Amino acid sequence: MARVAIVGAGIVGAVLAHRLAREGRHEITLIDAAMSAGQGVSGRSFGWLTQIAGRRAPSPEAAAVRAEGRAGYDVLNDALDGKLFVSGEGAIAWQESESETAAMIAERRALGIEVEALDAADIARLAPHLDEVPPLAAHAPRDIFLRPGLAAARLAQDAGEHGASLLYGHSVLGIETANGRVTGLRTAETVLPAEVVVLATGTGIARLLPGGVTAPEIGSSPSALITLYAEGPAPTLALSGPGLEIRKDRRADHFLVAATWRPESERELDALAAEKMAVAQRWFPDLRNWRIASAGIAARPMPRTASGCLAEPAGGIEGLYLACGHPGVALAPVIAERIAGLLD
Ligand SMILES: Cc1cc2nc3c(=O)[nH]c(=O)nc-3n(C[C@H](O)[C@H](O)[C@H](O)COP(=O)(O)OP(=O)(O)OC[C@H]3O[C@@H](n4cnc5c(N)ncnc54)[C@H](O)[C@@H]3O)c2cc1C
Incomplete structure (x- = not known):
């Protein structure tokens, strides 16, 4: 039985810890600098498992792993007695023009x-209260939504209930090695012995790699999560159209909006949130008392691999593995499955 230390209790590390702890073949420790699981990027994520959002279709490799990830969440949800998804009501998406939407549907x-x-009639039925109904939209009935921070916390707790040690509030400072093999993790307080270390620290992976270790580049792409408040009836499925990606939050009268953040535009976050709220007001004129409840930015980790999935040994040190993905929530079950396979 190997001692496996997973660094990072975001959605990627938590799904992996849950998977390995339930399997019971290794001694698992899940460690995070934060005081609980799901506090990193996963805690500030839109949490949409989709293949219809975005102007460009995914590559065939990316589409295949996202489909695998979607199926993986059904298994996770069953394991957690149906408590993982916020909503499974599907989503609709459309582009600027009808011909662009038709092309999007054909490509997918x-x-x-x-x-x-x-x-338009179907859209009005599925998304009542939407004022600017487009002539054509793509509907993904199996799209689901999570609160990824909450999901990570639930999965980590489940890993704990199946024997994993959960170590929160411990920042990992480095990987201990001897003779080209992993021997443990160094924190400010102690050295934790381990034969296997999995780095699931998102954009922080590169910082923890020992010198001389080769690994694929992991970029970082800032994205904003904006919470809007408005009172009144609104569709419960997610909507993605020109200028807005929005879904109803589980809290009454709250809506989540995801928006790519481009620092070079020098636009303040407040201005971006106000711009998104203006589009939402146009889409849902019957809603009242609009206000911006919160807005924040987090950097999405972007492994430069064909599928967006990074689940592999780090070149040069035996026992060291890298676990990361984009879109990370969607791919977490695939990454966990691949890492588990490598530990066989
Ligand atoms: C606004 C927004 C919208 C998004 N929407 C979607 C979406 O709809 N669908 C989707 O699939 N993805 C989406 N993403 C991307 C997705 O949220 C991320 O890819 C995913 O959450 C990354 O998870 P992770 O576990 O790799 O990283 P994280 O959640 O960041 O977890 C890494 C953990 O490592 C810990 N850590 C880091 N360094 C150390 C250290 N030295 N020692 C100990 N612990 C450490 C951190 O505390 C953190 O808890 C979105 C992201 C954003 C910001």
């Missing part, structure tokens, strides 16, 4: 993605 279908074409 060619990749084997389950997507239905909706006309």
